[in-house]
Amino acid sequence: MKIDNVPMKGLSSEEYEKALKITWKPNLHxxxxxxxxxxxxxQSLKEGKILASYCEKCERIMLPAxxxxxxxxxxxxxYVPVKDTGTVNTFAICHVNWDASRLxxxxxxxxxxxxxxxxxxxxxxxxxLLGNVDPAKVHIGMKVKAVWKPATEREGSITDILFFEPY
Amino acid sequence: xxFKEIIQLNTQLGYFxxxxxxxxxxxxxxxxxxxxxxxKQKGEFIASICSHCGVKxxxxxxxxxxxxxxxxTYASVGLEGNLYSFTKCYRDYQGNTYDxxxxxxxxxxxxxxxxxxxxxxxxxxxxxxxxRVKAKLKPIKERTGSLDDIICFEKV
Numbered sequence: 481m482k483i484d485n486v487p488m489k490g491l492s493s494e495e496y497e498k499a500l501k502i503t504w505k506p507n508l509h510x511x512x513x514x515x516x517x518x519x520x521x522x523q524s525l526k527e528g529k530i531l532a533s534y535c536e537k538c539e540r541i542m543l544p545a546x547x548x549x550x551x552x553x554x555x556x557x558x559y560v561p562v563k564d565t566g567t568v569n570t571f572a573i574c575h576v577n578w579d580a581s582r583l584x585x586x587x588x589x590x591x592x593x594x595x596x597x598x599x600x601x602x603x604x605x606x607x608x609l610l611g612n613v614d615p616a617k618v619h620i621g622m623k624v625k626a627v628w629k630p631a632t633e634r635e636g637s638i639t640d641i642l643f644f645e646p647y
Numbered sequence: 648x649x650f651k652e653i654i655q656l657n658t659q660l661g662y663f664x665x666x667x668x669x670x671x672x673x674x675x676x677x678x679x680x681x682x683x684x685x686x687k688q689k690g691e692f693i694a695s696i697c698s699h700c701g702v703k704x705x706x707x708x709x710x711x712x713x714x715x716x717x718x719x720t721y722a723s724v725g726l727e728g729n730l731y732s733f734t735k736c737y738r739d740y741q742g743n744t745y746d747x748x749x750x751x752x753x754x755x756x757x758x759x760x761x762x763x764x765x766x767x768x769x770x771x772x773x774x775x776x777x778x779r780v781k782a783k784l785k786p787i788k789e790r791t792g793s794l795d796d797i798i799c800f801e802k803v
Contacts, residue, residue, distance in 0.1 A: 491674070500683050500792045505670040507741065514661035516652050522661055579668075636661060 517546035520559060526636040528628055532562045532600050543600040562599030564626035565647065569594040569605055573615045589615050595624060595644055611643030622646055678707040681721060687792040689723075690784050694759050696720040703759045712760075726782040727803060728754040731762060733774065754780055754800055768799040779803040 491499060514522055517533060521544045524531035532541045533556035535549035541560055548555050571593035575583055583589065591613070596605040610618060611627065624644035634640040654660055675683060678695060682705075685693045695707035699716035705724065710717050733752035738744055750769065755762040767780070780800040790796040 496674070500675045500680050502673045502675070502793070503670070504673070508667035508669055510665055510667070512663045512665070514663070516654070519654075519659075519661045523659075637663070 515547065517548075517556070518544060521545040522636045522638070524559075524561070525638065525640040526634045528631060528634070528640075529561050530564055530597060530626075531559050532597075532604070534558050534560050541600045541604060543597050543604040544606060560599075562597050564597075564628075564641075566595040566597040566605060566624055566644070568610070568618065568620055568622040568624060569596045569603075570620060571610065571618055573618070591615055591618060593618070593624075593644070606638075608638070608641060609643040610645070612645035617646075676709070678709045678718075678721075682707050683792040683794075683796075685723075686784075686796055687790040688787075690787065690790075691723045691725055692756070692763070692782075693721045694724050694756070696722055705756055705759050705761045705763065724756050724759060726784070728756040728762070728780060728800075730767070730776060730778050730780050730800075731755040732776065733767060750774070752780070752800060754782075763797075765794070765797055766799040767801075769802045773802050 521531050524545075530543070531545045532543040533545040533547075534541050535552065535554065536557045537554055538549055538551045540549065540551065541562065542549065542556065543562060545559055546556060571591055574590040574592065577583065577590070591610040592607060593610050594605055594607050596603065608626075610624065623646060625647040626641045627643055627645055628634070629640050629642055674680075682693055685691060692705060693707055694703045694705045695709075695718045696703050697711035697714065697716055697718055698720055700711060700714045702711060702713050703722075703724075704712070707721055708718060731753045733750060736745065736749045736751055750767040751764060752767040753762050753764050765782070767774070768783070769778075769780070779802070781803045783798045783801050784790070785796050785798060
């Protein structure tokens with residue numbers, strides 16, 4: 481018998497309901513270590529600053545701060561603070577949540593964007609959300625500024641910046 | 648800096664905890680479905696029989712692993728088998744300690760390739776390789792068509 485003769489087809493919804501199956505939820509709990517470079521960067525967010533790292537050889541200011549320069553593989557030379565303003569490099573308007581559930585028509589859309597931060601080298605930036613802005617008016621090149629959590633609520637996480645808004 | 652930096656206070660160690668929400672349903676397949684439906688309704692194990700080379704397999708397959716022949720014949724093998732191997736487990740798969748160690752065995756059936764791994768409920772003194780064991784099933788009303796329909800294997 482050739483493989484062509486073996487009946488192969490997917491299950492219909494009805495057949496799937498009837499079929500015996502194993503339902504399981506694996507425990508995928510994890511702990512992620514910040515490390516030195518990102519650790520410093522996140523710690524500085526708690527203090528309301530954005531920290532970049534500088535490579536003397538390449539003369540690059542890299543954001544987020546990191547332990548080595550990925551162009552020349554040298555350890556970075558120092559940390560430098562950058563501004564909390566920047567320019568929208570690219571963005572998307574999301575009509576769904578992260579788990580693919582639909583946003584209701586009256587709920588605000590999510591606008592994730594890559595923001596080139598002022599003071600860092602060209603192209604260096606972070607991904608964050610835009611807020612306080614009409615989605616139709618968002619454009620590449622838009623000037624934006626970070627909106628921070630109150631100092632007492634900051635915990636050394638990227639969410640210490642609530643979102644970026646145009647200024 | 649950076650590479651030469653050392654974190655000296657453990658309170659400065661930063662980390663993030665998370666949980667990746669994943670769940671899945673795995674269908675048992677054509678032969679698997681047949682095996683567990685038979686276990687649920689008739690309370691017996693079935694093996695697949697290759698019509699070309701005669702190899703019998705448990706759990707049943709839809710094709711022969713030896714000659715790749717499609718299989719359409721299945722036959723009952725009852726509930727009795729022989730203890731081929733066993734071990735004692737003190738922890739579950741997540742590392743939690745059991746109150747009582749679980750004894751797990753591989754049960755093989757006469758002249759059949761493959762076998763079933765399940766819990767054993769056998770006295771320590773009787774626990775020997777090769778002894779005859781029989782599956783103890785749940786009452787028919789409580790069976791769901793899964794491996795948990797077998798409570799354990801016991802000495803005959």
